[in-house]
Amino acid sequence: MTTSVQSQSSALLGGKCTHCEKYGYPYRRWCSVCGHEVEEAELSGAATLHAWTVIRIAPRDFTAPYVVGYARLREGPRVLVRVDAEPDQLFPDIGLALSRSTLPTGGGRQSVGLEARLTGARDA
Amino acid sequence: MPDPAVLGVGSTPYGAFRGSRTARGLGAEAARAALADAGLRPAQIDAVYVSYSLTGVLEGQESMLGQMLLEEAGIVGLPVTRVESACASGSTAVREATLALRAGSARTVLAVGVEVMTSVDTAAAAGALAGAGDVDLEGSIGQTFPAHFAMVAQVHGREHGTTPEQLAAVAVKNHAHGALNPKAQFQRPVTIAQVLGAPRVADPLGVFDCCPVSDGAAAVVIGDGSVPGRDGVRIAASELATGRYEDDRPLTTFDASRQAAGAAYEKSGLGPADVDLFEVHDCFTIAEIIHTEDLGLCGPGEGGPLAESGETGLGGRFPVNVSGGLKAKGHPVGATGIGQVVEITQQLRGESGPRQVAGARVGLAHCMGGFLHGDCGSMAVTLLTR
Secondary structure, three states, X not given: OOOOOOOOOEOEXXXXXXXXXXXXXXXXXXXXXXXXXXXXXXXXXXXXXXXXXXXXXXXXXXXXXXXXXXXXXXXXXXXXXXXXXOHHHOOOOOEEEEEEEEXXXXXXXXXXXXXXXXXXXXXX | OOOOEEEEEEEOOOEOOOOOOOHHHHHHHHHHHHHHHHOOOHHHOOEEEEEOOOHHHHHOOOOOHHHHHHHHOOOOOOOEEEEOEOEOHHHHHHHHHHHHHHOOOOOXXXXXXXEOOOOOOHHHHHHHHHOOOOOOOOHHHOOOHHHHHHHHHHHHHHHXXXXXXXXXXXXXXXXXXXXXXXXXXXXXXXXXXXXXXXXXXXXXXEHHHEOOOOEEXXXXXXXXXXXXXXXXXXEEXXXXXXXXXXXXXXXXXXXXXXHHHHHHHHHHOXXXXXXXXXXXXXXXXXXXXXXXXXOOOOOOOOHHHHHHHOOOOOOOOOOEOOOOHHHHOOOOHHHHHHHHHHHHHHHHHOOOHHHOOOOOOEEEEEEEEEEEOOEEEEEEEEEEEO
């Protein structure tokens, strides 16, 4: 269920609120918690896995099966990710490294989204 | 000011009509049925709210579908407003109608909801439905609505011990209810073994854990309450909330449900124990379980045992989705929230035949629309009383 070996990774550009200092991903100009302006902030990509599933019926342009999950970034935000792993490798809070990657959809097209690779650690 | 009164209701059958029924035709049929039920002529309506979500994208008639179905129904010359909030579009139309009445800008309002989703292939319908989520963040990785609720089920199981059998109990119950509803898309019972043995969609959810893609329409005529209507059904509260998309909110509860339901309970002076039947947004089996928690039928994490107990079935303490729900009655997106009001109105009138909740006086409709960051877009709660 490997999603990609040739992904082009890039840094995670998120935001940090200038007032309440809450981090967010992706960058949004105003904070959804306190309403103040947000400045751009590069996120570490270090995360832990909160929940995951194997998608067995895929949307058009994607080929099942593949794994998606909710990951919690070290800076706080919970984000939806494609997980580059077999489901039997996964357990709650397993460490992940997140990047924005080019994901194969299986339909001959490519899509850029958040991808998680296992780091093996229980706490990222 | 008296609460708005439900003067008439109407609905087409829900089903997969595969192109044999048009949105205009379905919408017009439901609208006329509601008018006939109210004993009113088109000239007695002051304003119309029309809800549809995906039909326009799927069929190319994105604009003006409301005016067109009303022209087919012979209802013309009125202010017409389209209301869209994904799967909560219909409930939001009902709310807008009640607001217009409470504001005194109309005395009699028609709300009609319609969706046609099976005239195209399922992949196209699923693609349009994905537009109720975040196309950029979710669509880019191939996320689906079943996958979100699959992860909710995983966390609910890990934290509260909710089992696949408890999820399946919801599907079994709602199919049993659907078997009593001649307008339901699925009118056949299913067994726990069938639900658990069905092909998986997103682990641990299988085909029977998911509501179908549907066609259908529903309509309701609401008056300002100066005339009670022949049956005395009133809208005691119609509340709308949206998610706050907080990163640290648990996946296993919707604050917007609690907010909308809390406001509805407060305005009506009623609580969950006073409600005789609930129509809730069971797009997935786990969704019904967490809605029963958020609406106060049980405590947090107790929805699984409640589903398994039988207390949410017809004859139980908290009948949930006696219409069959989205799961078995069907989910024509723009019609769903209005269809819930149709079901509850008929129940409060005592017109529901074999699925009648004995002596029902209070009903609650709960409808959820759209997603962002794993939180809901819109959450609507409507409380009806007699």
